[in-house]
Amino acid sequence: MDIHLSAAHWIYLAGIVVILITMALRKNIVVPAVIATLLTAWVFSGSIVTGLSSIFNASLVAAQELFNIFLIIAFITAMLGALREMGADKLMVTPFRRVMRAGTSSFITLAIVTYVISLFFWPTPAVPLVGAVLIPVAIRAGLSPLSVGMVIAIAGQGMALSSDYIIKVAPGISATAAGVDPDGVADKALVLSLITGIAALLITYVMQRRTWRKPSADLLVAWENKADKLGLPEDGPGSGAGGTGSARDGGDGRTPVPTGSGGTSATATLVAADTLTEPAPSNSLAAKIFATLVPAAYLAFIVYLLLGKFTSLVPPLQGGDAAGIVGGIAAILLFAACLTNDKRDCLESSSTHIIDGLVFAFKAMGVVLPIAGFFFIGSGDFSARVLGMGADATGPAFLFDLISAAMAHVTPSPFVLGFGVLFVGIVAGLDGSGFSGLPLTGSLAGALGPAANMDPATLAAIGQMGNIWSGGGTLVAWSSLIAVAGFARVPVLTLARKCFLPVMAGLVLSTVFAILVF
Known part of the structure; x- marks a missing residue:
């Protein structure tokens, strides 16, 4: 089929190229995305009024499609704030300290605990929890600080966050842009994340094992006395687009500073220092109950998910039901925790935590909206709404048309396509944000796949x-990897360099698996 490419198509393509170049330069891509949206709509419609209104409409459409994600972030952040007040957050990881007796057991325990916490609650609480409770134990057991940082980054910011299988924010954004079922993306992402993560951890184990020492209290003393100044940039390239990774992963709920605000390095370091000097976790009965109740509630939910998926004992969840239940459980646990913390003012404290959660969600994810809006205008499913063409109108599919025209001149190769999309994803992550490139890779997948x-x-x-x-916190030093380096007390540039080989090897392996098996 002969596809006619208009001037608007070429403007849209130029916008994508400019955004990729801006990402590679580690600059904020919100302004290029908004300008590209304006120019594309203006040239397509021939009306500056339509072009200007498209700026608002694009973000509005993106907000309508993604607001469920914001609510989940808000409820989980609110719940964690209430748990932190009673000290239950740290009690949830304390039992694992008993099994960390030597280097190998500490390596495995750090990976498992970081992965599980990050899978259920994102790396936001995982880094401060593991940093405050388990890192000192791992150091005493003989692990080198660099090994500790690599394990936490790979298991949390990498393996858990890249699948986001429980909360399903990332699969939701990818699937929406690609026009496919979120569960399909989530299932495949889970498998690929495990392949990538396990391969990266095995390579790390082999590479770092020779640096481990015999367990000794002197190791912990030496580590604690280490100088705080690790060569972290005072105002590193934290102005990268998105801010998703650093805001969500670098903070702990108390300092939700988005990447775009700059000063991410200093913020992460202060968070690290603050958490390491916090008092021991509470031993109150309420804290112990909630430290058991919260993991048990989400474990029961996982069991229900598995039963519904693989058996006929319970009805399977459909569409966004799973994400909704995650948010609902968080809300109920939040109210129960607030009632326990402060019976007299529990209504007010519950509202305060929810407000804090919403503020954090928009600081962490709000910048995604104008970026997603630009890529939505390239999709036939959303462009009519962005361009104000009416509910029944059929909008242009700029991205699909461009890809179809290009494919008419080449022979599609799954290997070239798979690694091409992987490369685009890695480049999109160079801004230090974990999610801002997902609308681009999702849109490319929807257009290129068929x-x-x-x-x-x-x-x-x-x-x-x-x-x-790439951008979630394993490969670039200006991402939330700064927080991991701060807790492990290692230079962030060294940590990023050491993570490069294991992570890239894992990504190549998982991509080959996806092309050959899926």
């Missing part, structure tokens, strides 16, 4: 791996 006879959900999952492993 042309190469590949499942768009598979391509979206591959792009998600590249974007989050």
Whole structure:
């Protein structure tokens, strides 16, 4: 089929190129995305009024499609704030200290605990919890500080966040942009994240094992006396686009500073220092009950999910039911924790925590809206709404048309396509944000998949791996990796350099698996 490319198509393509270049330069991409939206709509419609209104409409459409994600972030952040007040957050990880007796057991325990906490609550609480409770134990057991940082980054910011299987924020964004079922992207992303993460951890184990020492209290004393100044940039390139990674992963709920605000390095370091000097976790009965209740509630939910997916004992959850239940459980636990913390003012404290959660959600994710809006204008499913063409109108599919025109001149290759989308995801993550590139990789997956006879959900999952492993906090030093380095007390540039080989090897392996198996 002969596709006619208009001037608006070329403007849209130029916008994508400028955004990729801006990402590679580690600059904020919100302004290029907004300007590209304006120019594309203006040239397509021939009306400056439509162009100006498209700026608002694009963000509005993106907000309508993604607001459920904001609510989940808000409720979980609010719940964690209430748990922190009673000290239950630290009690949830304290039992694991008993099994960390030597280097190998500490390595495995750090990986498992970080992964589980990050999978259920994101790396936001995982880094301060593990940093305050488990890192000193691991150091005493003989692990080197660099090994500790690599394990936490790979298991949390990498393996758990790249699948986001429980909360499903990342799969939701990828699937929405690709026009596929979020559960399909989530299932494939889970498998790919495990392949990438396990491979990266095994390589790290082999590379770092020779640096471990015999367990000794002297190791902990030496580590605690280490100089605080680790060569972290005072105002590093934290102005990268998105701010998703650093705001969500660098803070702990008390300092939700988005990447775009600058000063991320200093913020993360202060968070690290503050958490390491906090008092011991509370031993109150309420804290102990909630430290058991919260993991048990989400574990029961996981069991229900598995039963519904693989058996007929319970009805399977449909669509966004799983994400809704995660938020609902968080809300109920929040109210119960506030009632326990302060019976007299529990209504006010509950509202305060929810407000804090919403503020944090918009600081962490709000910048995604104008970026997603630009890529939505390239999709036929959303462009009519962005361009104000009416409910029944059929909007242009700029991205699909461009890809189809390009594919008419080349022979689609699954390997070239798979690694191409992976590369785009990695480049998109160079801004230090975990999520801002997902609308791009998702849109490319939806447009390119059918042309190469590949499942768009598979391509979206591959792009998600590249974007989050890169910008979520494992490969670039100006991401939330700064917080991990702060807790482990190692230079962040060294940590990023050491993570590069294991992570890239894992990404190549998982991409090959996706192309050959999915």
